[in-house]
Amino acid sequence: MSIAAFVLIGFMLTMYVLLDGYDLGVAAITPFVARTEREREGSMRAIGPFWNGNEVWLIAAGAALFALFPKAYASSFSGFYLPLIIVLWLLMGRGVAMELRSHFPSEIWHTFWDACFAISSALLILLFGVALGNLLHGVPLDAQGYFTGTFARLLNPYALLVGLFTVTALALHGCTFLVMRTSGPATERARRLAPRVWFAALLLYALVSLATLIAHRFELSWTAAIPVLTLAAFAWIYAAVRGGRERAAFMASSAWLATLMLQAAATMYPYLLPNLNRSIPGISIFDAAPSPTALASALTVTIAGLIAVLIYGSYVTRRLAGKVSVGE
C-alpha cells in the first residue's frame, strides 16, 4: 500500500507539472514574446480561467503527503524551512499578481503586476527544479531524518543544472500552450521561440543526464529504458512544432514531461528523501507511512475525490477551451 501511496503522490505531482507547468511557462516566456500591454493581457487571459485550479494540484499533493507520509512531510517541511517559505512567498506574489491586475485600469498597474507575475513564476520554476535536483542527488540527513545542511548547500551545481533544465522545459511547455490557445503577434513569436527553447532543453537534458550518470557511477538499472521514451516524446515535440500541429505539440510536451517525472520517481524509489550520506538510509516510503488503516482510508478517499476532479475538471476545460485572439 505504501507503493500505491507513492504512485498516487507521483501522479498528483505529475499532474501539477503538466497543468501548472504550462501557466508557469507562459508566465516565464510572456516578457519575451508579448511586446505590448494588450499582448501580455492576451497571455494572461489564456491561462486566467485555469491557473488557480492547476495550482490546487500542488496544494492537494502537499496535503496528501501529510496524510500518507506524515513523517516525511514533517521532516522535509521543517528541514527545508527557509526555501519552503520562499516558495510560499513566490506563490503568493504570483497569485496576487494574476488576480489583482485586472481590477484597476492603468497601464502602470498592469505593467507592475505583469513583471511581478513573470519574475515570481520564473523563480518558482527554478526553485522547483533545484528542489528536484536535490531530491535526485540526495540531501544530508541525520539519523532522525532531519536535514543537516544549509540553504547554500541546496544551491549546488548539480541542483542548479537541473533547475536550469526545468526552466527551459516548462518554457517549452508554455510555448506550446500559448501557440495552441492564443492567436496574434505574441503567438507568432512564441511559435518561433519554441524550436530555440527546444534546442536549449536538449542541451541541458544531455548535461543533466551525463551528470546523473557520473554521480551514479554509471550503474544502470531497468529505469535506463525510460530515457528512450523521453527522447521519443522529445522528437515528437519537434516534429509537431515544425509541422504546425498545435494540439499535438502540447500533447507531446505533456507526454515528455510525464516521462521525466517517471524517471525522477524511478530514480528516487523507494525513498521520499534520499540521504546524501550513504551510511544512513534516507526516509523511505515504508518508514514514513502511517498504520494500514490510515493509509487505506486516505488512499480510498483521495483517489475517489481525484476521479471526480478529473471528470469535472476535463469537462470544464473543454467548455472553456478556445483561442484568445489579440488583434494588431
Add this chain to the structure above:
Amino acid sequence: MDVVLADRLQFAFTVMFHYLFPITTMGIAPFVAFYTIKAWRGDREAETAAAFWTKIFAINFAIGVVTGIPMEFQFGTNWASFSSASGAVIGQPLAMEGTYAFFLESIFLGVLLYGKGRVAPALHAASGVCVWLGSWLSGFFIVATDAWMQHPVGYSLGADHHIRLTSLPAVLLSPFAWWQYLHVLAGAMVAGGFIIAGVGAYYLLSRREAALARRFVYSGTITALVFSMLAIFPTGDRNSATVTAYQPVKLAAMEGLFESTNGAPLAIIGMPDVHNRQLIDPVFVPDILSFLAYGNFNANVKGLNAYATELWPPVELTYYAYHVMVGLGTIFVAVAGLAVLWLVRKRLYDSRPLLWLLLLAMPFPYIANEAGWMTTEVGRQPWIIYGLMKTADGASQTVVTGETIFTLIGFVGMYFLLGVLFLYLTLREIGLGPSHEGVEGAVAEVRA
C-alpha cells in the same frame, strides 16, 4: 524569545489575517450563487448584482487562497513534531479539503469569472452553486481538523505514542465538529448578511443604485437576523454544551469563574484579576451560568480552582474573546431585528439613521468571528491536541527562534501590503458600483 512562542505568534498572526477572507467568501458565496441563478432565469438586475458580487468574491478569494497556503505549510514547517505524531489523523481532513473542496471552488470560479458567453448559461449558473459548495466544504474540513485537536476521537495510541487512525468517519462525524461547523457557518452568514446590507445602505445613503440597493438591504438584513439568531441558538448553545462536557476548564476561563459554585452566576461584564482570582467590577446575573451549562439553576459549575494552574488557558484572553463574541452576537440580533422591523413597516429604505447603523455595523461581524476563534483556540491551551499533546511539545525541533522571527517579519510585511491592496481595490469596486461597466482591457473575444 522562546521558539514555541514565536511559532505561536506566527500561526496566530497568519491565521487571523487569513480568516478575514474565508469569512467573506463563505458569507457572500450563497448570494453570488443566488444572483447568478436569478440572472440565468432572466432577471437583468440580478445579472448586474451577480457580476458585482462575483468581483468582490474574486478579490477575497484570491487573497484567501494566497494567505491560506501558508497555513497548510506551517503544520509541517513550524509544527513538525505535532504533524509527525498526528498526521495520520489530521492529514486526512486536510487532504480531503484539497481534493473535495479546493478543486471544486477553484475550477468553477474560473468558469464563473471567464465563462460568461463562452459556456452554456446553465453551466455558468451551476458554477455559482459549485463555488458556494466548495467554499462551505472547505470550511467543514478545516473545522473537522480543528475539532479533532479540541476533542480527539477515532484514534488509538500506538506503542511508540504515535497516534493511529482507527476511524475516519468518527473524525468527520464528531459532534464537536458538527456543532462547531454550524456555528462557524452561522458566523460567516451573519458577516455576509451585514456586508450585503451595509453596501446596500451605503448606496441608499449616497442616493445611487436605488433599485439594487434596496434588494441588497432587504436580503442582507433578513439573512443577518436569521443567522444571528441561529448563531446563538441552537449552534452557540450546543457548542457551549460540548465545551462544558469535554473542556470544563475552558468554560471556567471563558466565564471568568474562579471558584466552583452551586447556582453559578453569569458575568455579563467584569475584568478578570487572575492573581487574586476574582472579577473586578462585575455585573452578574445570578444562577444563569448553571442553567446555561446544565439546564438547572442550582447545578454545580466547576471553577478554575478545580484545576491545576498549569492546565489553565490564558484566562484574560479567553475571557475577553468570549465576551466580545457574545456581546457582539447579542447586538447583531438587536440591530438586524430593528432593521427587519422597519423593513416590515416599509420605512427602512428612507430611515437614514438605520441605514447609517447598517453601514457602520459592517466591520463588527469580522471582530465577532475572530473573537470566537480566539476563544476556541486560546482556550484550548496548553494543549495542541486536547489531553494528548502539549503545544510546547508540538513545535519543530530543527527550527530556531531566529528563523521563525525572520519569516514572521516577512509575513507581517507582505500581509500589510495585501491588506492595503485589498481595502483599496474593494472600496474602489464598491465606489464604482454595480452599474459601472468594468473597463476590460483591450483583448478581443474568444473564438471557439
